[in-house]
Amino acid sequence: MAVTLHDVARRAGVSIKTVSNVINDYPHIRPATRTRVEEAIAELGYTPNLTARNLRSGRTGAIALAVPDLALNYFAELAAAVIAEAESAGFAVLVEQTGGERERELELLQSPRRKLTDGLIFSARGMGQEDASRLDVPYPLVLLGERIFDENVDHVTMRNVEAAQAATRYLLGSARRRIAVVGAHRGEVVGSAGLRLRGYREALEEAGIPSDPDLITYADPWHRFNGAASVRTLIETGVAFDAVFAFNDALAFGAMRALDEAGLRVPQDVAVIGFDDVDEAEYSIPSLTSVDPGRAWIARSAVGRLLERITAPEAAGPPRLLLADFRIVERESATAGARGSGA
Known part of the structure; x- marks a missing residue:
């Protein structure tokens, strides 16, 4: 039979409510109690019922990432970084590819698939400034890239x-x-x-x-x-x-x-x-x-900002523009003083 909250509570010698608080990462738990519950979970192999938890919270436990072209290494590596960041926070990621086409991007913003996720990280390429009003959507949204500048949407981009x-x-x-x-x-x-x-x-x-x-x-x-x-x-x-x-x-x-x-x-x-x-x-x-x-920082900041909007919207504050730092990584194809060497 499946291990239940009652089983974990009995093993740890605490209430079911305490086990639930530990699973949901409630902050005001004594360290010794948290450790005891976590050990009981590990010993019994308990797996939380994510479906029930999501029904209670009104969330799906997933976010979406939309990029123009996964054949480009930048977007493939960005997607991997976003997935890693989201998974560390307990969220799955649905990745979509738009081809950078305006009509596909507009369709994606209004797609019924958005109901399968709690928010969207969106790298727009085909849309223009005239489409800014289409970004007024009823779910958390974080923009990547430079196509749309809109003070009403969180925007993470590079310099x-x-x-x-x-x-x-x-x-x-x-x-x-x-x-x-x-x-x-x-x-x-x-x-x-x-x-x-x-x-x-x-x-x-x-x-x-x-x-x-x-x-x-x-x-x-x-x-x-x-x-x-x-x-x-x-x-x-x-x-x-x-x-x-x-x-x-x-x-x-x-x-x-x-x-x-x-x-x-x-x-x-x-x-x-x-x-x-x-x-x-x-x-x-x-x-x-x-x-x-600053790809790693962009992924971390975009996921972090989106999760703020999802989990604590009242504390997230007004939309923000976040700019990544950059650096030049010197390798063999262009190095200081290389001109004419080896002739």
């Missing part, structure tokens, strides 16, 4: 402009002057591509170097094949460049492949820096210098 400035300055600091961009989006202002392009241009202006439109290549989606195609086009058209700033690591991996095919050495002939610092960056050949935009 795209500042990080792109830092990446460009890093390349300029190793005497690179013809820095090609891989991954711009035509006409985009708000969004990762638009903000990173802005940071790149501001860093060039700060250094007194004019931005050359011939050095800006466009790629969407940000997959390896587009990174390779962009660099092949630069080489075929004879555009001179001595560095590549790829707007994500997948584009950078493709760019390095194309450079290798052309007989150009990385970093001696062309330095390469990526963005996202995915796990693969450490193991590519050469290993990839990249911007770590």
Whole structure:
């Protein structure tokens, strides 16, 4: 027969209410009592009836995460980090992929599936500022990314402009002057591509170097094949460049492949820096210098903020904008003083 609360209470020598308080992590329990109950739970192999608990609390015990593209390592690793953070708090995660398409994102916000979860962490790409009113939803919501700026929604994001400035300055600091961009989006202002392009241009202006439109290549989606195609086009058209700033690591991996095919050495002939610092960056050949935009912090902060909204909405306060710190992780593809070495 299944072990019950009564069994645990008898083994621990406490009331059923005390066992329930321990299971629900009630704070005002004496440490010795908590230990005794936890030992009884372990000895008997008791498993709480989560369905009954959720019915009592009005919660499902699950949250949703919606991202544009799980084929991109950044979003796959972000999803893994969100799942780990949520599980540590006793919540499951339902992961959905939107393809970054506006209609799918709008449908997701109103989907009946939202009733299966207690809240949503949402990385929007297709929606625009004109869709901000659609974020007024009857459940806890935390936004990721840059697409929607709305003071009425919690928003966890990265410092795209500042990080792109830092990446460009890093390349300029190793005497690179013809820095090609891989991954711009035509006409985009708000969004990762638009903000990173802005940071790149501001860093060039700060250094007194004019931005050359011939050095800006466009790629969407940000997959390896587009990174390779962009660099092949630069080489075929004879555009001179001595560095590549790829707007994500997948584009950078493709760019390095194309450079290798052309007989150009990385970093001696062309330095390469990526963005996202995915796990693969450490193991590519050469290993990839990249911007770590604070992915782990973003996952931790997004889950924490959403759970505040779910479990203690009256104490969560007004919506907040949370910005992650970033750092440049130096590896072999772009290193200080590497220009010309090994010639």
